[in-house]
Amino acid sequence: MAKFTAKPAELLKIDFKTPKTDWMDTPVEIREHMYCHPSKAKDLETVGFPNIHEWKPVDENWNLPENWKETVINGIKERLQKYRSFHVFMDICVRCGACADKCHFYLGTGDPKNMPVLRAELLRSVYRKYFTTGGKIFGKTAGARELTEDVLKEIWYYYYQCTECRRCSVFCPYGIDQAEITMIGRELTNLLGLQLGWIAGPVANCYMKGNHLGLEPHTIKSNIEFMLDDIETLTGIRINPTFNRKGAEILFVTPSGDLFGVPGVYTAMGYLMLFHELGLDYTWSTYASEGGNFGFFTSNEMAKRLNSKIYAEAKRLGVKWILGGECGHMWRVLHQYMDTWNGPADFLEVPKSPITGTVFDNAKSTKMTHISEFTADLIRHGKLKLDPGRNDHLKVTFHDSCNTSRGMGMFEEPRYVIKNVCNHFYEMPENTIREKTFCCGSGTGLNASENMELRMRGGFPRANAVRYVHEQHGVNMLANICAIDRATLSASMDYWVPGVGVAGISELVANALVMKGEKERTQDLRLEPLPQKSGEKEGAENV
Amino acid sequence: MNLNELLLKKRQTILKKWFDSVLETYPQDTANFLKRQKDQFANPVGSTIYNGMDSLLEELLNGGDTDKISTFLDNIIRIRAIQDFTPSQALAFVIQLKRVVREELINENKESQFADELLAFERRADDLMLLSFDIYMKCREKIYDLKANELRNMTSKLLERANLIFEAQYRKIDLEEVLQGNKLERGE
Ligand code: SF4
Numbered sequence: 001m002a003k004f005t006a007k008p009a010e011l012l013k014i015d016f017k018t019p020k021t022d023w024m025d026t027p028v029e030i031r032e033h034m035y036c037h038p039s040k041a042k043d044l045e046t047v048g049f050p051n052i053h054e055w056k057p058v059d060e061n062w063n064l065p066e067n068w069k070e071t072v073i074n075g076i077k078e079r080l081q082k083y084r085s086f087h088v089f090m091d092i093c094v095r096c097g098a099c100a101d102k103c104h105f106y107l108g109t110g111d112p113k114n115m116p117v118l119r120a121e122l123l124r125s126v127y128r129k130y131f132t133t134g135g136k137i138f139g140k141t142a143g144a145r146e147l148t149e150d151v152l153k154e155i156w157y158y159y160y161q162c163t164e165c166r167r168c169s170v171f172c173p174y175g176i177d178q179a180e181i182t183m184i185g186r187e188l189t190n191l192l193g194l195q196l197g198w199i200a201g202p203v204a205n206c207y208m209k210g211n212h213l214g215l216e217p218h219t220i221k222s223n224i225e226f227m228l229d230d231i232e233t234l235t236g237i238r239i240n241p242t243f244n245r246k247g248a249e250i251l252f253v254t255p256s257g258d259l260f261g262v263p264g265v266y267t268a269m270g271y272l273m274l275f276h277e278l279g280l281d282y283t284w285s286t287y288a289s290e291g292g293n294f295g296f297f298t299s300n301e302m303a304k305r306l307n308s309k310i311y312a313e314a315k316r317l318g319v320k321w322i323l324g325g326e327c328g329h330m331w332r333v334l335h336q337y338m339d340t341w342n343g344p345a346d347f348l349e350v351p352k353s354p355i356t357g358t359v360f361d362n363a364k365s366t367k368m369t370h371i372s373e374f375t376a377d378l379i380r381h382g383k384l385k386l387d388p389g390r391n392d393h394l395k396v397t398f399h400d401s402c403n404t405s406r407g408m409g410m411f412e413e414p415r416y417v418i419k420n421v422c423n424h425f426y427e428m429p430e431n432t433i434r435e436k437t438f439c440c441g442s443g444t445g446l447n448a449s450e451n452m453e454l455r456m457r458g459g460f461p462r463a464n465a466v467r468y469v470h471e472q473h474g475v476n477m478l479a480n481i482c483a484i485d486r487a488t489l490s491a492s493m494d495y496w497v498p499g500v501g502v503a504g505i506s507e508l509v510a511n512a513l514v515m516k517g518e519k520e521r522t523q524d525l526r527l528e529p530l531p532q533k534s535g536e537k538e539g540a541e542n543v
Numbered sequence: 544m545n546l547n548e549l550l551l552k553k554r555q556t557i558l559k560k561w562f563d564s565v566l567e568t569y570p571q572d573t574a575n576f577l578k579r580q581k582d583q584f585a586n587p588v589g590s591t592i593y594n595g596m597d598s599l600l601e602e603l604l605n606g607g608d609t610d611k612i613s614t615f616l617d618n619i620i621r622i623r624a625i626q627d628f629t630p631s632q633a634l635a636f637v638i639q640l641k642r643v644v645r646e647e648l649i650n651e652n653k654e655s656q657f658a659d660e661l662l663a664f665e666r667r668a669d670d671l672m673l674l675s676f677d678i679y680m681k682c683r684e685k686i687y688d689l690k691a692n693e694l695r696n697m698t699s700k701l702l703e704r705a706n707l708i709f710e711a712q713y714r715k716i717d718l719e720e721v722l723q724g725n726k727l728e729r730g731e
């Protein structure tokens with residue numbers, strides 16, 4: 001909603017026509033509900049980020065350091081030298097427009113500067129001015145422009161309206177990846193202390209305590225014990241997982257969001273039940289207690305620092321390999337960066353399922369396997385006793401998270417798992433799933449609450465496809481393998497498609513999992529009544 | 544021919560003009576896209592608004608089922624309530640329908656012929672406007688709810704546990720202190 005600025009006379013004229021101006025001549029207007037609050041100084045201090053200062057996005061004066069311009073230009077220069085991809089992306093766009101209408105933020109806001117091609121131009125125009133001969137000489141006619149405070153503000157505003165989802169790159173004939181351009185743009189804002197609170201807080205927590213929420217070891221442990229109580233109520237089985245246990249075969253790492261929030265905790269309960277049933281020799285760690293990495297939304301260097309604890313902890317505990325839970329950006333980082341940053345993890349072995357003997361060769365270098373791969377393999381080998389009827393109250397669709405789909409190419413495993421644990425599965429339309437999936441609208445640290453309108457706008461294309469299967473097939477559960485999705489899609493569904501819940505796949509697995517020695521289950525993991533089996537219904541009728 | 548029949552005949556023209564009046568509230572490039580792209584998943588905003596208007600018109604001219612009308616209005620307003628519009632801008636499209644219909648009648652030189660019926664039609668459009676206010680407010684309230692709920696969901700297990708601890712302690716006080724108090728009172 002925009003601010004009430006119209007005067008009575010203006011209200012009478014109801015044609016609210018939008019003026020036509022060229023994008024370069026349309027100054028940025030920073031609007032409420034579209035951005036996240038600035039970071040707290042103490043969080044930036046904790047990790048030693050530069051140029052910490054007081055500022056507000058809507059203020060005229062951002063109190064930038066005196067040499068801000070030089071900092072940005074040198075920052076661009078350094079990154080052009082360091083990342084060949086960035087340099088190429090700055091040069092090769094032919095402005096064909098194929099990407100223009102593929103961004104969920106453009107689709108939801110209608111703001112042309114949210115077209116990926118224009119989002120890139122915001123920075124590219126500055127690149128041209130300072131790093132190309134044409135731009136230096138011809139200026140605006142060559143698509144170049146001076147770096148001014150307004151230009152900087154514009155880059156900041158729109159680079160925090162991009163979730164680095166890479167959907168646009170799927171449609172670009174040159175494979176230009178706006179996600180990488182946004183990463184660089186955000187690094188530049190980080191050099192000037194223009195970080196978001198919602199990102200800097202988790203980064204500082206993660207640096208000090210090992211996880212985004214800043215949970216200390218005893219809190220993690222007692223939270224998991226709390227879940228164990230619920231599992232006992234449900235199944236009659238008391239599970240005793242271990243923490244920080246040296247000599248375990250497997251280290252399990254998952255996003256901390258699932259240890260606290262609803263519906264994430266049900267996913268975590270799912271892991272506990274599955275591992276118990278398998279008798280897996282694994283351990284939780286209260287130090288490598290975060291698979292996610294908000295550092296990834298600040299700078300490459302910070303992401304690397306936060307990520308280092310995973311291999312370090314695996315080494316300290318002497319495990320053979322690492323198993324990872326359901327998370328989106330965590331997997332982008334693990335799959336594409338961890339090995340180069342903090343590897344080689346030659347003290348680990350190539351992951352091998354102790355239950356099926358399958359060797360996960362795809363994880364040969366990272367030594368880390370995804371829970372969906374692991375579970376799909378178990379099902380494939382008939383190692384799980386499953387009663388999908390326990391999920392019969394659910395009509396399920398699957399949301400491909402940007403990071404697991406476009407970031408690591410995982411499409412089939414989660415679907416295979418769902419189809420084996422649920423009887424009712426419906427795909428959303430083809431142009432909204434798999435590599436063309438729509439972002440939840442709140443990734444890359446934009447899942448704060450003050451920017452709820454931005455999130456709802458960006459989340460609409462995804463929700464619109466969910467609404468379709470909801471109306472067509474009565475879908476009432478949106479499954480996914482990402483902790484941020486579990487939180488943010490819940491809000492999105494609540495606004496756009498009430499009546500559709502959100503669940504991690506491991507929750508659905510545990511619902512269906514018939515455990516040795518369990519009592520007859522009457523409730524699902526949410527402690528809600530299970531659907532009556534048709535046999536039971538008949539029996540009841542006969543009485 | 545009565546007004547309804549005339550409007551039914553001109554339904555496509557009216558719909559087009561009405562939809563165009565909404566498109567004008569978006570930047571030009573965006574308006575072109577919203578109009579051109581027909582795939583409902585590639586163009587969720589344009590198609591939802593267009594289909595909503597189409598169904599609204601259908602219902603206004605043929606039926607008048609308030610539940611259906613509310614649903615169609617909701618589909619459109621839910622989008623505009625979170626986009627960059629003031630409340631008046633978000634809802635102006637409802638009034639635009641009156642203008643479009645009247646202009647069509649003027650073009651056909653039939654404004655006076657249908658004066659009474661037109662008045663009745665415009666009254667129905669006014670009802671739509673009132674309904675729209677309610678829907679708009681509900682959408683806005685939902686946004687505030689979401690903010691509050693999300694925080695609660697994020698920490699719900701913490702809160703639950705805190706409550707349990709509190710309850711347990713409360714019970715302890717309850718039993719020990721109250722019993723003690725009772726004993727004292729009874730002079731035991
Ligand atoms: S699709 Fe690629 S080349 Fe075409 S405008 Fe977009 S970024 Fe440029």
Ligand code: SF4
Binds near residue numbers: 102116162163164178
């Ligand atoms: S990476 Fe995603 S959010 Fe960013 S411009 Fe491309 S489509 Fe939009």
